[in-house]
Amino acid sequence: EAGVAQSPRYKIIEKRQSVAFWCNPISGHATLYWYQQILGQGPKLLIQFQNNGVVDDSQLPKDRFSAERLKGVDSTLKIQPAKLEDSAVYLCASSLGSILAGGETQYFGPGTRLLVL
């Protein structure tokens, strides 16, 4: 079974530029999560989708970050414009149902490492 795919793996941009990340979850997984992980910290949930609807985006900086999940499968996360403090690893994860139900397992992709100069 293929895992969660993410691209690109690495990205270097200058501040005020735009960047987009792509995630392909495990086939059949209804729930998709985007996390931001700053060096030395635990992952922080940015947004959670259930199929193509948003369950939680309370920690997404909506003035510069946006995310969509087309047809309830693939997802893109965009930053526009980027700031220095956006330098982090962006992780995508998926699960069959929502972890909020209690017993669901999340499967993580390898992440995209973003450096903003």
Added chain:
Amino acid sequence: DAKTTQPNSMESNEEEPVHLPCNHSTISGTDYIHWYRQLPSQGPEYVIHGLTSNVNNRMASLAIAEDRKSSTLILHRATLRDAAVYYCILVLYNFNKFYFGSGTKLNVKP
């Protein structure tokens, strides 16, 4: 307001058991406890989860205190491949939220 508290780091010898603690004093009866680990330069991977009773799987055991305010992840025989950051996650059912802790970096010495 941290939902879970973990030691920053721990050290273990290879082939010995490791007990990784997590405090979650604000837990309620419907909140699940999950553990994930993250190897260097990889995404986190699932280890184990539980609600009230102790749990075992091929990777580890999870011991949950009787009052559920703390739990312990047990690796029965640590190997060098177990060196990772271990995260304790509290899934708050009533608030529809879940939180990663800051994690414990486990170092395994040969």
